Amino acid sequence: MTLREAPQSPIHTISKRSLHDQAVEQIRDLIIEGYLEPGQRIDEAALIADLGISRTPFREALRTLAAEGLIEIRPSRGSVVRKLSAEEVKSMLELQAHLESLAGRLACERATDAQIAELLDIHDRMIVLYEARDRLRYYKLNQAFHTQLAEAAGNSALTETQRSLQARLKRIRFIGNRQPDFWEAAVREHTEMANALRERDGKRLAETMARHLTNTWDRVRNVVNSEGR
Incomplete structure (x- = not known):
């Protein structure tokens, strides 16, 4: 069975925009939502057929996702979805908590009124999506909020480090809202x-x-621990 035939698969044939960008986005979403599970080998032939693209943009997309830390490319053995250990996840979230705490303090000191207005607008749109229970689109705006807050801090080293960690934690942050009470608590924060x-x-x-970041670990630890067994 291909991913296109699987129940509720979000995949759709690519058209228009950059083939590379669309391929990256769709494969990333498959990983984030768990259609491609940690440790799973990526069936390149099936995905290429489902996406309706050639091997070249597909391979380029895999390289981008490998740079984000979402997959591992193993020469002559194919690519697999990266599996993070509980220790790795906890340590990254601890560091992210300190980075984003600093980003918040600096953003309040340095951000322009326009930057703050944009962040508040993102928050308002997140609330609309939460009320509609549109979890994936909420998640993507959530990621944008955290990224733009780090940028508003006006510290390039902080922004670069935050972006790198956030990329590796994309799936982890998504599963943090898997239960209604977890999601509700995150929205309150x-x-x-x-x-x-x-x-x-x-x-x-x-x-x-x-x-918020410390609580994220509490929300994901059971899933992360079970995946590591």
């Missing part, structure tokens, strides 16, 4: 972030960002 950002309260935003 994001509302706290928005309120602190609106008031340029760096201390409060820093504390909320750190707590």
Whole structure:
């Protein structure tokens, strides 16, 4: 059975936009949503057929996802979805908590009014998607919020490090909202972030960002531990 034949598969034939960008986005989404599971070997022939593209843009897409830390390319053995150990996930989330706490404090000091307005607009759109229970689109806006907050901190080293960690944690952050109560709690935390950002309260935003990332580990640990067995 190909992914196209699987129940509720999100895959669709690629057209228009850059073939590379679309392939990256679709394969990334398959990984994030669990259609391609950690440790699973990627069936290149089946995916190429499902996506309706040639081998060249497909292989380029795999290289991009490997750079993001989502897959591992094994010469002569094919590619597999990267499986993160519980220790790796916890350590990355701990570092991300400190980075985003610092980003929150600096953003309140340095961000332009336009940057803050854009962040608040993203938050408002996230709430709309939460109320519609559109989990994947909510997740993507959530990622955009965290990325733009780091950029608003005005520290290029922080932004680069945050972006690298966030790429490797994409699937982990998505499964953090798998249960309704987890998602509801995360939304409450994001509302706290928005309120602190609106008031340029760096201390409060820093504390909320750190707590948000710490709570993410609590929300994903059971899944991560079970996958490592």
